[in-house]
Amino acid sequence: MTQRLFFENAYLTEFEARPLRVQREGERTAVVLDATAFYPTSGGQPHDLGELGGARVLNVEERGAEIVHLLDRAPDSGPVLRGRVDPDRRRDHREQHSGQHLLSAAFVQLARAETSSFHLGAEECTIDLSRPALGPDDLDAAEDLANRIVRECRPVRPTIHSAAEAKALPLRKPPAVEGDVRVVTVEGFDVSACGGTHVARTGEVGQIRVLGAEKTKGLLRVSFVCGGRALLAARRKGRLLEALRGAAGTSEPELPAAFGRLRAEGERLRKAHQETSEALLAYEARELFAAAPGAAGGTKLVVKTLDGREMKELSWLADRIAREGRCVVLLGGRGERASLAFVRSEGIDLDLRKALEPAAREIEGKGGGRPNFVQAGGSRREGVEAALAAARAWVAAALGG
Ligand SMILES: [Zn+2]
The missing domain is CATH 3.10.310.40 (Diaminopimelate Epimerase; Chain A, domain 1)
Structure with missing residues (x-):
């Protein structure tokens, strides 16, 4: 069994632990420690990256009660190994995952739309909602509420409970695990069972930006980005608009009308060309x-x-x-x-x-x-x-x- 240091402290990125097992697995070396700060892929959140015992960590997997680190080579020998979790990737995952809790809770409170799954992608995050009929106003309202909770900078606390205790808690959805349950509480807003890495206060999420929604298999898939990704998305869109504005030679509010005129002109020229060709x-x-x-x-x-x-x-x-x-x-x-x-x-x-x-x-x-x-x-x-x-x-x- 591996002790999960990220359960108590999602900010811990440097640690030391004793190796319990080191063995070759094809091209890689698999290492099990007595404790780790490396998060394994689970619950829609991808694994951490970083270094362990001087080797690069390529993947982190959950296998039963153990966490297996897959390295690019054998780690240094010795009774303890030094681990360093990539802090930027961990920060990004804290922001996306915590933002997801706020957005999912907002959809439940405003539209009774439950989140059935969450995916933290390399570019965007998505949640699948149980009510596919939500419109743009519903998306805006959930985005507004989630961002209000961000600005209120509320505490976010992880706690561990027995199954019996967890039953008495107002969990957003029933826990997916048996036995002890880790519960993440956003003060006065959301209580949910989750094993992921989260921020300590909602303000760290910075901003939650809903990018769009599409129906899929009877669900509504909402894509969004949080924190640093929201800033980058806004910057990219701003630059794109600036390039379009320059190309069209017009002001930003005039862009839709300018493109409408360009399309109409293109169609007129195409017809005129066809008539001339036929003549x-x-x-x-x-x-x-x-x-x-x-x-x-x-x-x-x-x-x-x-x-x-x-x-x-x-x-x-x-x-x-x-x-x-x-x-x-x-x-x-x-x-x-x-x-x-x-x-x-x-x-x-x-x-x-x-x-x-x-x-x-x-x-x-x-x-x-x-x-x-x-x-x-x-x-x-x-x-x-x-x-x-x-x-x-x-x-x-x-x-x-
Ligand atoms: Zn979570």
């Missing part, structure tokens, strides 16, 4: 139809290779030409890839799928379509001319026959 293609279609020679039975044959054109534009153009008059259109595009689009006017008895077969081979492509409209894309751009020649030969033979 140009229509013009090109008329030119190509007019310039094409006639073939058997008064059917024109329009065959053309177009550089820099992709499939979508090519198909649109071929379709447009076929509406100009009675014709068969065979277009090849050399854009990023090779593409083919064949169209015939209504009333011409030709199955263009048969013209596509030999043509697609020339561009090492695949395609398909209906008897009056086919398209194919391929990787061999230099095969486009030969593809059109093959298709033209097939069409000429079919029309001539």
Whole structure:
């Protein structure tokens, strides 16, 4: 059994303890001490980091009644080992975890929303609430109440109770452990069973900032940051707004309107560009139809290779030409890839799928379509001319026959 020094003093970061067991575990060395200030991952709070016996502490795990420290190498030998818990990480965890108690208690008191789980992440913390229907006003009210308790700088005290004693306490939720229960009390505000590391007075939390909420599996997941993280989050947002303000060339309150105008302008330009492109293609279609020679039975044959054109534009153009008059259109595009689009006017008895077969081979492509409209894309751009020649030969033979 390991004595948990962090239960009595969450500020203790330097300590000495006797090693009870030291053994290799794969790449790491596992050490069990008679007492430790290193907090193991549990209750939603991640483990501490630091140094033990001159080695780096990579992980701290709870295994039954023991706490196992996993080190990057064997610790110094000797009857006692010196431990040093990373004080910044511990301070951050005290702030986040204590802020969570205040926020969870505020949600219970204001909205009867119980916290079912807590996660202290590397960037953000989250709690899952039992009432997913809470709105922005409820979130604001809980944030306000929790921050009022922070500013009142109330004492936070851990105490140990027997199971029978704990039953008589107004715990926020029933304890998850059997036997003795560690209880953390925020004076006059919250009493909860918890084994984590907390601040001694609520004022140390500094600020609790709710970042957002989303529904998940019938619960409401509220994300938040406290203390130093709240300061960093506010600073990052401020810098982001400043950059946006500079880019938009406007004042901060005007930003939403400025972005609305930019979007509307972008949409207007996109439409105008599309209209111009279609007008140009229509013009090109008329030119190509007019310039094409006639073939058997008064059917024109329009065959053309177009550089820099992709499939979508090519198909649109071929379709447009076929509406100009009675014709068969065979277009090849050399854009990023090779593409083919064949169209015939209504009333011409030709199955263009048969013209596509030999043509697609020339561009090492695949395609398909209906008897009056086919398209194919391929990787061999230099095969486009030969593809059109093959298709033209097939069409000429079919029309001539
Ligand atoms: Zn706690």
